[in-house]
Amino acid sequence: MRLPESQVAVLNAASATDERTIAQLAEATDQKPETVTGAVFDLRDEGLVSVTETTEESVELTDEGAEYAEDGLPEVRLYRAALDVGDGDAVPMGQVIGASSLGGPQVDIALSNFARKGYGHIDSGELAPDADADPDADEEAAALAALESGESVDADVLDQLESRNLVVRHERTIRAVTLTDEGVTALMEGVEAAETVDRLTPEMLTSGEWEDVEFTEYNVEADAPEARGGKKHILRQTADRVKDVLTGMGFAEMEGPHADADFWINDCLFMPQDHPARTHWDRFALDVPPMEDIPEDLIDNVRDAHLNGVGEDGDGYHSPWSEDFARAIALRGHTTSLSMRYLSGHEVGELEPPQRYFSVEKVYRNDTLDPTHLLEFYQIEGWVMAEDLSVRDLMGTFEEFYSHFGITDIQFKPHYNPYTEPSFELFGRHPETGELIEIGNSGMFREEVLRPLGVECDVMAWGLALERLLMLMYGFDDIRDVHGTLCDLDLLRETEVLK
Amino acid sequence: MPVVDVQPDELRRLTGHEDKSDEEFKDDLFALGLEFEGVTDDGAFQLEFGPDRLDRLSVEGVARSLRYQYGDARGVSVPNTNDPDWTFVVDDDVPDERPYVTGAVVRGIDLDDAALDSLIQLQEKLHATMGRKRAKGAIGIHDLTMLKGDVLSENASGNSITYTGIEPDGDTFVALDSNDELTPAEVLEQHDTGRKYADLVSEYDRYPAIYDEIGLFSFPPVINGRRTEVSTDSRDLLVELTGTDQWTIDRMCNIICYALAARGATIEDVEVQYEEGTVVKPDFEVETKHVSHDRIETVLGVELELDEVIDLFERSGLDADAELGDETVYEVSIPPYRVDVLHPLDLVDDVGRAYGFNELEPRYPDVGTVGQRHERSRLEDAVRTSLVGLGFEDLLNFHMISEGENYERMDVEVGSDSLGGGEPASITEPYSEDYTMLRTWVLPSLTMVLENNTHRAYPQDLAEIGHVAHRDDDENTRVAESRHVAAVLARHDATYEDAKARLAALCRDFDAELETPATEHPSFIDGRTAAVVIDGEEVGVVGELHPKVIVDHDLELPVAAFEFDLSALA
Incomplete structure (x- = not known):
């Protein structure tokens, strides 16, 4: 029979007639007790040894107990001090305490035990020692001394000491081992030690030694040290998913400046210049000179749309329009500025229908920073250009898009935007909670937007905050934990990846 | 978006649907695009809607829309108007900045508390929306019986008031919510409402003023006089609007007249006598x-x-x-x-x-197009995948930052040649002192993330591919924008070598030739800093962050880092 070395040693050291404890076996085999314990359990499981377990109690002095064993119990010290000071008569308490050199909580301990043990009386602030008391016969003091020198003491006194927190009792399991009949037989038949190894080494593999070794068993259920790899940011993962879905639906990605002229950000969108969203506290104007290079014909067309409308029956806004304001540069409040650049033909050349374009990029809003609003966030923007698009096409496109995110039962609430007509707020059924939630804003671009850009067909568009999609799908409570320098690394590390 | 408070009982009365439940109304209103947001303390529905149908800024307008929805009303309806008795004379002295006026006389109105509240709300909501906070149009409503018209000269009959302009201290009157005789200038200084709207007229040479025979009774667009205050006892009203655009104030006036007519009032025309001719208002032309x-x-x-x-x-x-x-x-x-x-x-x-x-059936549009990612975003994605493979946690920080974080805390001087030293593209009126400019580089953001996560387990190997920008007047947008690749390795034994090893691995992935000649950068330790030269072009910096930067960010371990322009890997 081949057994690991530690088990062979234990088997040889054990007896069929006499019980041997783990400690004895450890000494006999020159192994660590925990190694022996492991070997014993393995041998027992093999049926080669039997194990009996008994409980042994040991008593240990606490720090306080050890101190009293050294200096004497506080009540005894109090008694002796009282005798010294008053020579057998009652004496004022303060005087005795001073003489006893007791301090802090020991004073209360001394006083309560003084009376309990009949060392005297305390009355009206005076302490009267009983001359007949014998501190040398104090059972508790004697027991402390005995325990300190390793002797056993009476159980009642021990209980008393334990209640005074002067001792603690420990229970310990003593395992005693005897050889079973199978163990004796195995030994008689001969037991050899198999070599066990901790690690498989390159040398073992090349030398062939691995064939002769046993591998020590690991506790495979124990926790392993934490390993950590890098991970794409959860918002990037969400953006990637959106981009996958949209490219799959035939959309091409747009790209363009974050800082842009208000002309591209708002005027092309037929946002009146006195619209509340264009006031200084809602936009991030940049402290730079205005944009010089904007096609003049485009400026003329856009100005005319604002002032006079588009088409025979069209009306303009009854608001002034300033070219200086249009040329002023700000951070874009929406990526629709990219859509305007592409639709105008100034980004990738004149576009002929049909076209589909999208972007998932940052926009900047001078809003209140709170758990669901950031000053900068990602906007999903998409549009479809084709002849004779209808509201039904718009609805079909969005149903398709949102179905990829598990959002169904899309509803279209008629809405108003200055740049689209008809316009719809989109609502959908949350995949987990079943709630009806707002999931975007959409519509058909107005002719006042398209005609000045030179687009003669229809264009439908929609927008949605990427963060909103993330929060809806992953239930983050506070977007600031994820996006920005206040992010929580643990949250990012532990966030489940997007499947 | 505008929110209007509407009492459901008023809605029942004005629509004639006394038996409609609150819930039924909510559904019907949602169908109109008016979203139920909650109830006020006194039980009114708070309805939110898009700022297009401003005729729904009062219960009367909402009720009118519901009556069309229910089929109780059809087609265009225009209130009958009586012939004018009152004339608004527009004087030469009217401020050039605010030349337009319009209005109407309203007779026989029964103003209970609810009706008066509704009228006040409508006035406020119109100010906030079409009136552009009163700058474009402001409404004054007066108890007509408290006005004494001037008799018009010559043969004309009827009464008149005069819209004119006066010196800021040219006259006195007692404003609403006040007991003091104040000049317009004093109103702007001493009266709460005056202070609120002072900016609208403070630049004017002459302040707008409306007079009857008794004297000054309105100081548009700021406040009315107390003499003509409207109460539940008022039966006849004079409505006047002044503004910077005639069309805008005419439409605001129409919305008010329609609301009052819905409560049984009779609308009476007024004549507005401009220098260039007389017009009749309100303008109910279809x-x-x-x-x-x-x-x-x-x-x-x-x-x-x-x-x-x-x-x-x-x-x-x-x-x-x-x-x-x-x-x-x-x-x-x-x-x-x-x-x-x-x-x-x-x-x-x-x-x-x-x-x-x-009711419409959605359909997927039958047009074929080819989808594709933009080159730049594809590259960014590929580099990000490599960084993650190298064990970096991919981060995403704000593009806006403060000058202190971007320059000072990194020990970089504004306008220097060092990476990150570009001139700032600054925000003119920053909302928060934490976000005053676009970041010129990414490492300040990553260092801030380290600073905010000292309680989290190390090593912290973080990377970001992100947008950076600096002011450059040669650009059409005046801002040069690009994307940088940046990484930090914060660990107890981080060295230059750790950063360079990963940088080199990244360059290998993109078949880019990396050289690292020694350089200096104020954020890094001298002698442990190199320029990142990719395919012969200097595009960034790699090294060990300087202890003063580390300590300033409350970090207690070394940080190795690199940052370079993404386009180098294209």
């Missing part, structure tokens, strides 16, 4: 626009009968006459309270709403 049957069908994506379309128009409070020909075209009449119809397509939207957009 305008028309033309839209083809075909356009309605293509926008909605359904086929419709002619009668059906006319019915849908009438249910929207419009009238339509079909002009048959090669192409059927409708001449659509638009009531004078509508302020949102700029183009015939706006009428198609009305038809769609009346038809019920949610």
